[in-house]
Amino acid sequence: GTDGCGGTCGECSPNFVCGSDQGCRFEPPCPEYNCTSKNCGPDGCGGTCGECNSEFETCNNNQCETVNDYCHSATVIPVSKTETYVKGFTSIGAERVSCGRSIMNDPVWFTFAVEQTTRVHLSITSSQYSADMAIFRGNCSVLQCLQYIYDGDDFITHTLQQ
Structure with a gap:
């Protein structure tokens, strides 16, 4: 293509134009490209x-x-009358969250919603780690800690109101 100065710079790739230095320079397809x-x-x-x-x-x-390193990217898990298993998640350099006496470093977040008053049973089945677990209510900017376990306890049973 022409370089605007009477010369050419050869063929440029899509979204590139021939510049005055006879080289191809990027030109976005629209002014809002960012x-x-x-x-x-x-x-x-x-x-x-x-x-x-x-x-x-x-x-x-x-x-x-x-996924799951922050409250806003929590994985939705279904609430059912039978067991639902969720496994294989890790946390990398996420946030710290406090609930009761527990301060949880690098939490892994999950979310679920109940449509009526429901008794839920949550358990940690990995014997490799001493994990903390908590149930919160609310949205990510205003969370209320409802119940927590720490230092190796392995389950929470809690009745949630709609």
Whole structure:
């Protein structure tokens, strides 16, 4: 293509144009294009800035995060009359949360909702770790601690109101 100065710079890839230095330079497809400091999510022009690479990652505010590391990325688990198992989650450099006497470092978050007053039984079945567990009510910005276990206890039974 022409470089605007009477010369050419050859063929440029899509979304690149021939510059005055006879090199190809990036020209976004629309003026709103913006992937600066973004590794996922919308680019402002109908495309994306990238995808998160793992099934254990989610895109939040244009950054890939490990699923369940933060309250806002908690995995939804179904409430049923039979057992529901959830396994295989880890926490990498997440937040600290307090509940009662327990301060939980790097929590792994799950969420569920009940439609009527329901008695739930939550248990930790891994014998490899001494894990803390808590039940909270509310949204992520205003959480109320309802019950917690720490230092190796392995279950919570709690009646939740709708």
